[in-house]
Amino acid sequence: MAHDPLIFAPDGSTARLRAIMAALRDPSTGCPWDIEQDFASIAPYTIEEAYEVADAIEKQDWPALQGELGDLLLQVVYHAQLAEEAGHFTFANVAKSISDKMVARHPHVFGDEDREKSAAQQVQDWETVKAAERAARAQSxxxxxxxxxxxxxxxxxxxxxxxxxxxxxxxxxxxxxxxxxxxxxxxxxxxxxxxxxxxxxxxxxxxxxxxxxxxxxxxDPEEALRAANAKFTRRFRAIEAALADQNRRPQDSNLTEMDALWNAAKAAEKGNAAG
The missing domain is CATH 1.10.287.1080 (MazG-like)
Structure with a gap:
């Protein structure tokens, strides 16, 4: 399987990636680490990759985003490969499920409903469809x-x-x-x-x-906290930089001095924003 020509085809797209994953999981010739994995062991990587996608977007680092989206796609392929091996479903089933869902949830685009509706009405309609889906899954x-x-x-x-x-x-x-x-x-x-x-x-x-x-x-509390984290990181680095100018480190300082440097960094930011 590791010698499948598709694996080395530069234009193989998603099919190539799926072939690579199948080869990695081959019990006889695959990678020992990949063979040992299961849904639970891979799930943390899936979450991590999603956050790295968000990080690249926040930084507007488009080359990095390309790579991070690839990493996230690999996670989808990985889980689909595990599911296919266990007889649960295939990658094609995954693609069909999301395609069917998107068509069903956008009747104003793919059906007969009026497209000229407010965003609020679209959200309400979306929730109505999702409620029907939950009912069909016996989630009361x-x-x-x-x-x-x-x-x-x-x-x-x-x-x-x-x-x-x-x-x-x-x-x-x-x-x-x-x-x-x-x-x-x-x-x-x-x-x-x-x-x-x-x-x-x-x-x-x-x-x-x-x-x-x-x-x-x-x-959005997640976004607000991310912004607060970024602000804290930025200002603490300003403290480190100010101390470094004196050939010192934070551990060579004290809270009173660092608090003054923090306030100076805060004032500088506000001054730059006002300017």
Missing amino acids: GVLDDVALGLPALMRAVKLQKRAARVGFDWPDTAQVLDKIAEESAELVEARDTLTPAEVAEEMGDLLFVMANLARHLEV
Whole structure:
């Protein structure tokens, strides 16, 4: 199988990639590491590759995006190969499923419905179709198909959106802010009197309500936190650079000095933005 001419065909496209994966998984002549893998062992790589795609997009690094999309495509091919070996489904089944789904969910493009509808109406129609699909899969619970593997903040928002559709939601941000104050007080109490597990539980409750506030403010908490992470990284690097000019490192400094350098970096950023 490793000598299949398709494997060495530069224009083989997806078929070439599938042939390469089949060769890697061949029990007799394949790669020992690839042969040992299963769905569970590969899943973390799939998630990692998706984040690397997002990172390349955020950086607008288009050559890197090409490579990262290839890495992500490999994950799809890998899982499909595992499924085919186990007799579950094939890569062709995967392609057919998503094609059928996209046609069914866009009747205003591929069917007889009017294309001239608002984005909000399209979202509502999309949710109606998805609800019918869940019913066909015998998923009757409102939260049934919110994926467990999503990033925690993203999953929190999705769970809250689902609950809100059936009326389980605060009407405005005032109640959410009151709940944040309540959860913050409980966390302080937990810090002083409870076990580490109970402190972790209270921290989770606070984070969940913070995600709810983001949803009410129409802010994506994942994006907001990524931006905050980037800002922290940028300003801390400014601290490192300022200390390096003095032939020093952060561990040679102290909190008071580094805090002053942080504020200087913050002021410089605001000055550049204003300019």
